[in-house]
Amino acid sequence: MRHTRVIVTHYGGPDALQVVEEECPEPKIGEVRVRVLAAGVSLPDIMAREGVHPETPPVPFTPGWDLVGMVDRLGDGVSGIEAGQMVAALPIHGAYAEFVCLPQNELVPVPSGLNAAEAVSLVLNYITAYQMLHRSAKVRPGQRVLIHGAAGGVGTALLQLGRLAGVEMYGTCSSLGAPVVSEMGGIPIDYRNQDFVIEIHRLMGEGVDVVFDPIGGTHLWQSRKALRPGGRVVGYGLRSSLRGEGLASGRPGRRQRFGETAIFALYIAGGWLLPGRKRVVPYSIQTLKRLKPEFFRQDLIALLDLLQRKKVKPLIAKTFPLAEARRAHELLGKGGVTGKVVLVGGAS
Ligand SMILES: NC(=O)c1ccc[n+]([C@@H]2O[C@H](COP(=O)([O-])OP(=O)(O)OC[C@H]3O[C@@H](n4cnc5c(N)ncnc54)[C@H](OP(=O)(O)O)[C@@H]3O)[C@@H](O)[C@H]2O)c1
Numbered sequence: 001m002r003h004t005r006v007i008v009t010h011y012g013g014p015d016a017l018q019v020v021e022e023e024c025p026e027p028k029i030g031e032v033r034v035r036v037l038a039a040g041v042s043l044p045d046i047m048a049r050e051g052v053h054p055e056t057p058p059v060p061f062t063p064g065w066d067l068v069g070m071v072d073r074l075g076d077g078v079s080g081i082e083a084g085q086m087v088a089a090l091p092i093h094g095a096y097a098e099f100v101c102l103p104q105n106e107l108v109p110v111p112s113g114l115n116a117a118e119a120v121s122l123v124l125n126y127i128t129a130y131q132m133l134h135r136s137a138k139v140r141p142g143q144r145v146l147i148h149g150a151a152g153g154v155g156t157a158l159l160q161l162g163r164l165a166g167v168e169m170y171g172t173c174s175s176l177g178a179p180v181v182s183e184m185g186g187i188p189i190d191y192r193n194q195d196f197v198i199e200i201h202r203l204m205g206e207g208v209d210v211v212f213d214p215i216g217g218t219h220l221w222q223s224r225k226a227l228r229p230g231g232r233v234v235g236y237g238l239r240s241s242l243r244g245e246g247l248a249s250g251r252p253g254r255r256q257r258f259g260e261t262a263i264f265a266l267y268i269a270g271g272w273l274l275p276g277r278k279r280v281v282p283y284s285i286q287t288l289k290r291l292k293p294e295f296f297r298q299d300l301i302a303l304l305d306l307l308q309r310k311k312v313k314p315l316i317a318k319t320f321p322l323a324e325a326r327r328a329h330e331l332l333g334k335g336g337v338t339g340k341v342v343l344v345g346g347a348s
Contacts, residue, residue: 001023001024002021002022002023002024003021003022003023003024003025003097003098003099004019004020004021004097004098004322004323005019005020005022005062005096005097005098006018006019006020006062006063006064006096006097006322006323006325007020007060007061007062008048008049008059008060008061008062008063009059009060010059011049011050011051011056011059012049012050012051013049013050014049014326014329014330014333015326016049017049017063017325017326017329019322019323019325024098024099025099025100025101026073026075026101027073027074027075027078027101028075028101029075029076029077030075030076030077030078030103030104031075031078031101031102031103031104032071032072032073032074032075032078032081032087032101032102032103032104032107033071033072033073033074033075033099033100033101034067034069034070034071034072034087034089034099034100034101034102034107035069035070035072035098035099036067036068036069036095036097036098036099036100036322037067037068037069037070037086037116037344037345038067038068038069038116038117038119038120038319038342038343038344038345039064039066039067039095039096039097039120039322039342039343040064040065040066040067040095040120040121040123040124040125040153040340040341040342040343041320041325041328041329041332041340041341041342041343042065042066042124042125042153042332042340042341043152043153043214043237043332044065044124045063045064045065045329046329046332046333047238048061048063048093049063049329052238053238055092055093055286057093061093061094062093062094062095062096062097063093063094063095063096063325064091064093064094064095064096064097064343065090065091065092065093065095065123065124066088066089066090066091066095066120066123066124067088067089067091067095067100067120067123068086068087068088068110068116068119068120068123069086069087069089069100069116070084070085070086070087071083071084071085071086071087071107072099075101078104080104081104081107081109085109086109086110086111086112086114086116086119087107087108087109087110088107088108088110088119088120088122088123088300088304089102089106089107089108089123090106090123090124090127090285090286090289090296091106092286096322096325096343097322098322105293108297108300108301108304110304111304111305111308113308114304114307114308116344117314117316117319117340117342117344118307118313118314118316119304119307120340120342121153121157121314121315121316121339121340121342122300122303122304122307122312122314123300124153124154124285125153125154125156125157125314125340126157126161126303126312126314127285127296127299127300127303128154128157128236128283128285129154129157129158129160129161129162130157130161130299130302130303131283131285131288131295131299132158132212132234132236132283133158133161133162133165133167134165135288135295136234136281136283137209137210137212137232137234139162139165139167139209139210140167141165141166141167142166142167142168143167143168143209143210144167144168144169144170144204144208144209144210145158145162145167145168145169145170145208145209145210145211145212146169146170146171146172146196146200146208146210146211146212146223146226147159147162147169147170147171147172147186147212148171148172148191148196148211148212148213148214148215148219148223149172149173149214149215150169150171150172150173150177150181150186150188151171151173151174151176151177151178151180151181151337151338151339152177152214152337152338152339153339153340153341154214154236155171155173155181155214156180156184156314156315156338156339156340157312157314158212159171159181159184159185159186160184160312160313160314161312162185162186163184163185164306164311164312169185169186169187170186170187170188170189170200170203170208171186171187171188171189172188172189172190172191172196173188173189173190173191174190174191174192174335174336175190175192175193176336176338177336177338178190180315180338180339187203196222196226197222197225197226200226201226206228206229207225207226207227207228207229207231208226208227208228208231209227209228209230209231209232210227210231210232210233210234211223211224211226211227211231211232211233211234212233212234212236213233213234213235213236213237214235214236214237215237216235216237216238217238220233220235220267220280221267221270223235223280224267224278224280227276227278229276229277229278230277230278231278231279232278232279232280232281233278233279233280233281234281234282234283235267235268235280235281235282235283236282236283236284267280268280268281268282314339314340315338315339315340316339316340316342317331317337317338317339317340317341318331318337318341318342319341319342319343319344320341320342320343320344321343321344321345322343322344322345324343325343328341328343
């Protein structure tokens with residue numbers, strides 16, 4: 001049987017994505033073959049395509065951090081799972097394909113009847129948001145938080161889960177995203193036309209308890225200025241390594257990320273050494289999953305339960321067929337997208 005997958009042929013723009021047709025992979029011992037129903041498209045995918053994400057594999061590779069699919073075939077030694085069962089996984093790369101083979105222990109069961117595009121939004125974006133809120137920041141009801149990129153994939157997840165946690169929310173976004181941020185319970189701050197540090201101190205004097213910062217670089221230090229004493233910045237991305245249109249700043253390959261990571265480390269150290277008890281702490285879904293795989297499983301099961309009970313409703317910005325992955329990257333890279341972009345179903 002043949003199947004379709006998308007590969008990144010070289011580090012670069014959306015034209016680096018190519019659709020290939022080849023023999024369907026066979027599951028090895030302990031593996032399960034999954035027919036992908038929905039694969040998330042996220043900024044980390046774009047950063048891997050550009051070669052600037054810490055998890056970038058060597059080219060050629062198939063991108064795709066997260067997926068929801070149907071169990072299709074079991075490898076030898078696999079038990080306790082059946083063909084036709086819906087599952088979710090965070091393979092980090094490889095999800096832009098009709099079929100993928102994954103170790104059984106990477107799969108989390110998805111309750112039947114859930115929409116695959118909504119369920120896949122939980123795997124990367126909502127787990128990131130949930131773990132930052134409850135494991136990194138340990139927010140309490142009534143606390144004030146600033147969410148950067150509030151109209152984006154992770155940002156809208158932070159807004160929904162922050163509302164459930166009873167925190168007061170402020171969110172930076174462009175003017176296009178402001179209505180969504182307000183609707184989801186946040187107070188929008190237009191990052192293109194307003195200085196968020198001035199705006200936060202104008203709105204609440206002392207500053208916020210927590211800032212969630214996916215921008216990275218010198219932006220982390222600005223975020224620290226928006227904190228009240230004793231507050232913390234949770235830094236979780238290096239958006240600043242991309243220009244507009246979701247492109248890296250010119251230097252090709254996988255080197256640039258080390259400079260950004262060094263700045264991050266400097267700010268973490270500065271947070272501890274400088275007065276004001278304002279900390280900068282990093283969050284990484286893949287690092288936490290490697291260190292504590294049970295947290296990932298527990299948190300995804302909790303989020304799937306919230307989805308089933310309609311306590312959360314992921315915002316789907318747009319769905320594309322797998323073969324149109326390039327258009328999906330162009331859309332996300334251009335910006336102004338509210339919610340999650342998803343690749344659905346086979347190659348058609
Ligand atoms: N550490 C982890 O474990 C982890 C996990 C998942 C994601 N991430 C990171 O999370 C970030 C967001 O990913 P995503 O998939 O949610 O991306 P996304 O859907 O593209 O959202 C990003 C949002 O950021 C906004 N934005 C861009 N520049 C901004 C600025 N200077 N200030 C405030 N907002 C700005 C964009 O608004 P406009 O388009 O309107 O300009 C967009 O709404 C990425 O950096 C990614 O690497 C990290």
